[in-house]
Amino acid sequence: xxxxxxxxxxxxxxxxxxxxxxxxxxxxxxxxxxxxxxxxxxxxxxxxxxxxxxxxxxxxxxxxxxxxxxxxxxxxxxxxxxxxxxxxxxxxxxxxxxxxxxxxxxxxxxxxxxxxxxxxxxxxxxxxxxxxxxxxxxxxxxxxxxxxxxxxxxxxxxxxxxxxxxxxxxxxxxxxxxxxxxxxxxxxxxxxxxxxxxxxxxxxxxxxxxxxxxxxxxxxxxxxxxxxxxxxxxxxxxxxxxxxxxxxxxxxxxxxxxxxxxxxxxxxxxxxxxxxxxxxxxxxxxxxxxxxxxxxxxxxxxxxxxxxxxxxxxxxxxxxxxxxxxxxxxxxxxxxxxxxxxxxxxxxxxxxxxxxxxxxxxxxxxxxxxxxxxxxxxxxxxxxxxxxxxxxxxxxxxxxxxxxxxxxxxxxxxxxxxxxxxxxxxxxxxxxxxxxxxxxxxxxxxxxxxxxxxxxxxxxxxxxxxxxxxxxxxxxxxxx
Numbered sequence: 001x002x003x004x005x006x007x008x009x010x011x012x013x014x015x016x017x018x019x020x021x022x023x024x025x026x027x028x029x030x031x032x033x034x035x036x037x038x039x040x041x042x043x044x045x046x047x048x049x050x051x052x053x054x055x056x057x058x059x060x061x062x063x064x065x066x067x068x069x070x071x072x073x074x075x076x077x078x079x080x081x082x083x084x085x086x087x088x089x090x091x092x093x094x095x096x097x098x099x100x101x102x103x104x105x106x107x108x109x110x111x112x113x114x115x116x117x118x119x120x121x122x123x124x125x126x127x128x129x130x131x132x133x134x135x136x137x138x139x140x141x142x143x144x145x146x147x148x149x150x151x152x153x154x155x156x157x158x159x160x161x162x163x164x165x166x167x168x169x170x171x172x173x174x175x176x177x178x179x180x181x182x183x184x185x186x187x188x189x190x191x192x193x194x195x196x197x198x199x200x201x202x203x204x205x206x207x208x209x210x211x212x213x214x215x216x217x218x219x220x221x222x223x224x225x226x227x228x229x230x231x232x233x234x235x236x237x238x239x240x241x242x243x244x245x246x247x248x249x250x251x252x253x254x255x256x257x258x259x260x261x262x263x264x265x266x267x268x269x270x271x272x273x274x275x276x277x278x279x280x281x282x283x284x285x286x287x288x289x290x291x292x293x294x295x296x297x298x299x300x301x302x303x304x305x306x307x308x309x310x311x312x313x314x315x316x317x318x319x320x321x322x323x324x325x326x327x328x329x330x331x332x333x334x335x336x337x338x339x340x341x342x343x344x345x346x347x348x349x350x351x352x353x354x355x356x357x358x359x360x361x362x363x364x365x366x367x368x369x370x371x372x373x374x375x376x377x378x379x380x381x382x383x384x385x386x387x388x389x390x391x392x393x394x395x396x397x398x399x400x401x402x403x404x405x406x407x408x409x410x411x412x413x414x415x416x417x418x419x420x421x422x423x424x425x426x427x428x429x430x431x432x433x434x435x436x437x438x439x440x441x442x443x444x445x446x447x448x449x450x451x452x453x454x455x456x457x458x459x460x461x462x463x464x465x466x467x468x469x470x471x472x473x474x475x476x477x478x479x480x
Contacts, residue, residue: 099146186473259338281450303431354458
């Protein structure tokens with residue numbers, strides 16, 4: 001882990017980092033915040049097709065390209081118990097053969113048009129998209145509609161995809177970072193949909209018929225929204241989309257699950273997953289906090305950015321720049337349909353596992369105690385957030401992603417307009433109060449994925465309960 005730092009020193013190319021003593025006192029100097037850039041939020045034009053399908057368009061004619069996406073609410077949250085992975089593989093299959101064209105024939109048809117068609121499913125939604133030169137809008141929409149509405153689910157392609165999915169899943173279980181992600185989800189959510197995990201058995205048990213039925217059940221206009229951006233306008237799009245999607249009728253939709261509520265921990269605990277011989281250890285911290293509609297979310301988010309949400313925030317400057325234990329450490333928010341999760345995550349060299357965890361605990365308690373966020377820190381990271389927000393919308397596709405977030409999670413329609421003034425309204429007292437209110441250090445769940453034989457004694461010496469889990473986040477059965 002120290003190699004890049006030593007190389008940098010050898011080449012005399014490293015910027016001087018603050019002395020550990022200065023960082024420990026919380027007096028690391030910050031440059032003056034950059035001035036706010038002038039910015040005008042792009043206008044969003046809206047319409048509704050005859051079947052109730054909503055359309056939002058963000059026009060940008062600087063280059064002759066367009067992007068159209070159909071978002072469907074649900075995603076992997078609709079996977080039945082025991083069939084985890086169904087939504088993901090269903091949407092992965094859409095462009096592998098549609099309307100009588102094979103995957104190769106679809107690719108051949110797209111190539112001279114300069115376009116791409118893609119599909120995928122995430123936790124709470126799925127999407128089918130098309131992009132390319134606006135001069136080829138109509139033929140590209142034709143191919144997109146075939147993939148969306150008329151997939152063939154060819155048996156040979158399904159056999160290959162299923163085999164690859166199982167093999168990729170089994171390989172991922174050897175990656176400590178992936179194991180850490182799986183474990184935190186199950187620790188936080190248990191057997192709710194967010195905590196149910198894909199397994200080799202769930203992937204291997206899926207059939208082509210499962211995919212066909214899932215596709216038919218989720219194509220419901222009442223749970224869908226069309227979003228378009230680039231060199232295309234509302235007047236042009238409405239008749240083209242009406243002709244291709246207007247006949248899409250209401251399905252018999254699968255019931256959406258209730259929002260997943262993360263479990264409240266009863267006390268600070270260390271969960272460990274054994275990875276014998278691992279040269280690194282994955283460290284994670286998790287704690288349920290408020291959701292994004294809570295007014296306290298804004299001061300908490302800003303305060304957390306100063307604490308651990310950026311390269312120059314305290315956590316990374318300590319563990320990476322001062323200690324040299326890791327390539328990076330971050331603390332952020334995993335926002336969901338219910339309460340958000342506060343997460344800290346890093347990978348450290350194996351011999352820094354125990355001291356790294358102890359340092360993360362110390363940083364967390366310090367920011368809640370005698371080293372609160374300072375006014376200089378707050379001002380710097382407010383500028384970082386505001387200017388970063390503006391930079392996020394230089395392409396229509398990025399703005400469409402934010403509109404999808406607003407739609408999926410039921411955020412206020414003016415969420416984007418609220419962002420900058422809400423960030424700028426946070427003062428240092430409010431940021432620190434939000435951190436102290438939301439983060440109870442005595443309820444944090446710590447997750448360690450590493451060589452347990454090497455670290456068990458040191459972790460137990462921290463004085464916290466140590467619970468061993470398997471790679472699915474379930475307690476390891478004690479030997480009889």
